[in-house]
């Protein structure tokens with residue numbers, strides 16, 4: 001009788017354990033925050049390409065200098081300045097506030113572009 005009781009308890013405990021594991025695997029995982037997108041602007045032929053770009057807030061833009069001379073991406077209102085980007089290298093800027101931002105290259109005043117963050 002006593003052995004039977006112990007055996008019964010083991011079975012009940014095992015079933016409870018399996019039930020708990022089952023519940024855990026069934027619980028839905030929480031959805032994480034939306035991942036910000038990444039965009040690339042090329043600096044080639046002494047021009048920004050695309051020269052006009054609209055991105056979502058918190059987007060990181062990668063400035064790729066694909067030309068043979070150094071360039072910068074410098075905000076007209078001092079919002080950001082990548083500083084010197086040597087030929088063949090790149091830098092990144094993250095846009096955390098909405099607005100329309102005009103920018104230029106400090107070495108080539110005719111190199112201009114605009115980024116709209118919304």
Ligand SMILES: [Cu+2]
Nearest residue numbers: 071105107108
């Ligand atoms: Cu330039």
